[in-house]
Amino acid sequence: MTAVVTATGLTKLYKSSLALDGASFQIGAGRIVGLIGPNGAGKTTALKAILGLTTFDGQLNVLGLDPRKDRGKLMEQVCFIADVAVLPRWLKVGDAVDFVANTHPRFDRAKCEAFLARTKLQRGQKVKQLSKGMIVQLHLALVMSIDAKLLVLDEPTLGLDILYRKQFYQSLLEDYFDEEKTILVTTHQVEEIEHILTDLMFIRNGKIVLDTDMDSLGERFAEVLVSAEQAPAARELKPLDERQVFGKSIFIFDNVSRPQLEQLGEVRRPSIGDLFVATMKGTYA
Numbered sequence: 001m002t003a004v005v006t007a008t009g010l011t012k013l014y015k016s017s018l019a020l021d022g023a024s025f026q027i028g029a030g031r032i033v034g035l036i037g038p039n040g041a042g043k044t045t046a047l048k049a050i051l052g053l054t055t056f057d058g059q060l061n062v063l064g065l066d067p068r069k070d071r072g073k074l075m076e077q078v079c080f081i082a083d084v085a086v087l088p089r090w091l092k093v094g095d096a097v098d099f100v101a102n103t104h105p106r107f108d109r110a111k112c113e114a115f116l117a118r119t120k121l122q123r124g125q126k127v128k129q130l131s132k133g134m135i136v137q138l139h140l141a142l143v144m145s146i147d148a149k150l151l152v153l154d155e156p157t158l159g160l161d162i163l164y165r166k167q168f169y170q171s172l173l174e175d176y177f178d179e180e181k182t183i184l185v186t187t188h189q190v191e192e193i194e195h196i197l198t199d200l201m202f203i204r205n206g207k208i209v210l211d212t213d214m215d216s217l218g219e220r221f222a223e224v225l226v227s228a229e230q231a232p233a234a235r236e237l238k239p240l241d242e243r244q245v246f247g248k249s250i251f252i253f254d255n256v257s258r259p260q261l262e263q264l265g266e267v268r269r270p271s272i273g274d275l276f277v278a279t280m281k282g283t284y285a
């Protein structure tokens, strides 16, 4: 695997909290990776470290560069949308497009115009006249039109309606992504990105607690719908989680043999959301 990001023992200590606690992971080229974690888990901090926007301890290599030393060079190949994206209130939509077209060598104006045509945004509108979601739409149109090797998205669809969210992920896949590009995305709306991810990382208290590609995830984890009579036998197999639905139990198992599970009931792959809830149990205890 050609690694685009390699983190080893990534640690970030803020005054009173350990945001990253020795996190280690690798992201390969041509992957779409979801970094998923509860509030305060360290997602934004990890992204900031990757982008050279914060100091940290440990080793980090991004596209062959050290984000601490080579931020300028890195920015030529990386694009980023923050969850707190800000554009000047006086800026007109058309001027924003012109500005990026004039300053970024990898910006494709025609692509940007095509993205904007799918929104209600008008060239003459000022940022202060736009709704929250429309500002995000403008930001996404600008960033998705830059041909970057690594695209980092921190909660990219925050404040967007469901129609646009679906459209965004679809066009991320169809119009942006190719095997030369890598996307790292954080979101709390996991069910919406499930179908586009090639890899999944769970982060909790600054540590990576799950790091898997989606194919292996389906082999390792299983969800089984079990009748009340079979439930005690299922519990014997030490499930990760159990929840009740209409008098039946749904169990999630980690690394239990398929034939064994098939005797208990219908086996399927758990959704990322259910796996997340099962893995993160006790987070707010």
Ligand SMILES: Nc1ncnc2c1ncn2[C@@H]1O[C@H](COP(=O)(O)OP(=O)(O)OP(=O)(O)O)[C@@H](O)[C@H]1O
Pocket (backbone or CB within 6 Å): 014, 015, 016, 017, 018, 019, 037, 038, 039, 040, 041, 042, 043, 044, 045, 046
């Ligand atoms: N500038 C800062 N100064 C001090 N502590 C910080 C700072 N930024 C983040 N933290 C702390 O670091 C930890 C991780 O924060 P981070 O923003 O990385 O979490 P997150 O996973 O992105 O959370 P969320 O899903 O809520 O956005 C939290 O405990 C937070 O309080």
